[in-house]
Amino acid sequence: MDQALPLYLGIQRELEARIRSGEWRPGHRVPGEHELLGHYGCSRMTVNRALSNLAAAGLIVRRRRSGSFVAPPRAEETVLAINDLKAEVEARGQAYRPDIRMRRERPATATDALRLGVAPGTPILALTLLHLADGEPHALEERLINLRVVPAAREVSFRDLPPGSWLLQHVPWTEAEHSIRAVRADARIAGLLRRRPGLACLVIDRRTLRAGAAIACARLTYPGDRHSFSSRLGPP
Amino acid sequence: MDQALPLYLGIQRELEARIRSGEWRPGHRVPGEHELLGHYGCSRMTVNRALSNLAAAGLIVRRRRSGSFVAPPRAEETVLAINDLKAEVEARGQAYRPDIRMRRERPATATDALRLGVAPGTPILALTLLHLADGEPHALEERLINLRVVPAAREVSFRDLPPGSWLLQHVPWTEAEHSIRAVRADARIAGLLRRRPGLACLVIDRRTLRAGAAIACARLTYPGDRHSFSSRLGPP
DNA sequence: TGTGCCATTATGTCTAGACATAATCAACCA
DNA sequence: TGGTTGATTATGTCTAGACATAATGGCACA
Structure with missing residues (x-):
């Protein structure tokens, strides 16, 4: 048979x-x-x-x-699928809207340079935006884009398509670095997320590169009382 | 050439x-x-x-x-390699020691049953242990093992090899579920980790299954001021 | 007693064919 | 006009060979 x-x-x-x-x-x-x-x-x-x-x-x-x-058993691996935030919110059946709180074109400061991994003075685009789900803050994104690699980002408003989704569609990457940790929201973060200071938040730092050159980095801060990442591994 | x-x-x-x-x-x-x-x-x-x-x-x-x-660009994926904790600590060059704070064999309570995904009354082994790195709490592990699937766990002390490592070596799994979130340490957790209540902690829930049957689950609580998970994706 | 060389073995890559299958297009017939 | 049929095309799987390469073990020679 x-x-x-x-x-x-x-x-x-x-x-x-x-x-x-x-x-x-x-x-x-x-x-x-x-x-x-x-x-x-x-x-x-x-x-x-x-x-x-x-x-x-x-x-x-x-x-x-x-x-x-x-083979010896492989170390356990968690695969976290981090869709772009627009898709993430819409997958939950909520209305998505980005809210740009800051947008500045500038030469990279020492702090920027360290986060993004470029030389100080490199032209960058710095963005702070809230991702709103049904009007409520879903996550805070603090992003730096290397304008030397992606000059086209200068001309994009990011008012409809958030920078994560835009970059995903326009700039292919070859490497990505992530780090995930838990922090307490300070006054600024808490204010932006409309939560009490001291709330536990999940922070994901992501840096994408192409051929060794940094394209962009993002720090996503999720209020811990609203969010968790899940995954399921194994043969389908 | x-x-x-x-x-x-x-x-x-x-x-x-x-x-x-x-x-x-x-x-x-x-x-x-x-x-x-x-x-x-x-x-x-x-x-x-x-x-x-x-x-x-x-x-x-x-x-x-x-x-x-x-192909259309794939959604970004984060691969978190979660080694077993003994290896994790030793990779940092610190001395590892598990400290078993609770060990109880019992029929699964309603809470256990929900967490592990078995019928209430199923015999389980419940463990609470601290993973110490150079004597300092590195993570708290709250584990449930399904004794119906892994009866051999009854005879293991877990004093040298923590349950995560033991299971990895003795029971092959076919599926794994994970969830990662941030929480504030309550009084009990803070006490065990020797931190102040309110500290932001990273909590990883993991459940491993074989052929649909739950083998074990673990809740790992990492003090957020000590730990972050990193990963790097892309061609080596 | 070493030590270098060769035969053996299992995997790694590759070829020039073969038939199968699925999707598409065009021609044909109702 | 509309549906059916058949030819075409590109991929999917498979065969029976071939030579290459790396690791191992033993043999012969010094």
Whole structure:
């Protein structure tokens, strides 16, 4: 009963099941290509593809002359999908509106330079804006854009499309750095978010680069009483 | 000057560069297999591999009869590598010691059942422990283990190997759920972490499952003044 | 007793074909 | 005009070979 499942995928899943179930523990020797092609009666390219995919997924380690072995368990990883904020709010069924509180074009100060990772004096665009969901502050964004890399940002109002979404659509990035931490809202942050000072907030710092050059950075501050990030990992 | 770079990888990188640089925008038609094999003078399997890899990486979308196209930009994703805490502390060059503050075997209460996702009454092991780095509280862990799935946990002291590391090594998981948020430390949490109440803390809830059955869940509370999670995404 | 070299082995890459499948377009017939 | 059919096209999978490469172990030679 061939249910149109490609042969290489069938082999791949069968091996994967044995590893995930714990039947084959880390370090266990996986049958080699010759054993598998004998078992399944297919060509070497086909079992090679199955094994290569498992190796690419980090489930096995392949070594010449020795064979393939179940890889040690990988460190647990959380994948946080951070959509742009417009999509994030609209996904919750709320009306989105950005509220630009500050917009300034200037040479990078020492602080800017440190945050963005450019030389002081580099022309930048600094923005502070509130992301409103049904009129209520959803998050505060403090953004710096490197105008040397993205001069076109000078001409954009960001009144409809927030800078995160705009950049995502106009400037491809190759690397991104993130850091997530918890802080207490100081008076300024609390005022902007219309909360009491001292509220615990989730702060995400993101810096995107292309070919080593900093494109932009953003600090997103979410009121902790309103927000959490969730994710689910594993085979769908 | 062939620097031993496999042909398929060379093609793959060349195409990838054009996409990442923005030269080919989303929706742009990527040269098909026949065009590429004419250009590179290699067989179809080789260019197919390059294109398949790009499709697997989400950079292009392949459609029969139509061709291959640059994929729309993916939503930004943050990958948080959450190592087990012992490794996390030792990576910082500090001495790690777990301090078990509570350990109780009991049928799941209504609260437990909700957190872990099992039926009330299911036998569980509840643990509260402090992860100490050089004697200072690094994080608080409140863990529930489903003894129906992992009965062996009954016999483990967790005094050397904390439960997170033990489970990682002994029970393979297939799915994991995470949620990250910021909260203010209440009196109990603050006392355990030896901080002032009201401190902003990062709270990570993690639930691991195998084949739909809950294995364990953990709530990790990090004092916000000591900790942040970082990650870097992109080609190595 | 080393030490360098060679044969063995398993994986890594690649070729030149093959048939299958899905989507699309155009021609055809009602 | 509208729906059906068939040809075309690009991708998807697969085969049976090939040579390359890295690691290992043993053998021979000094």
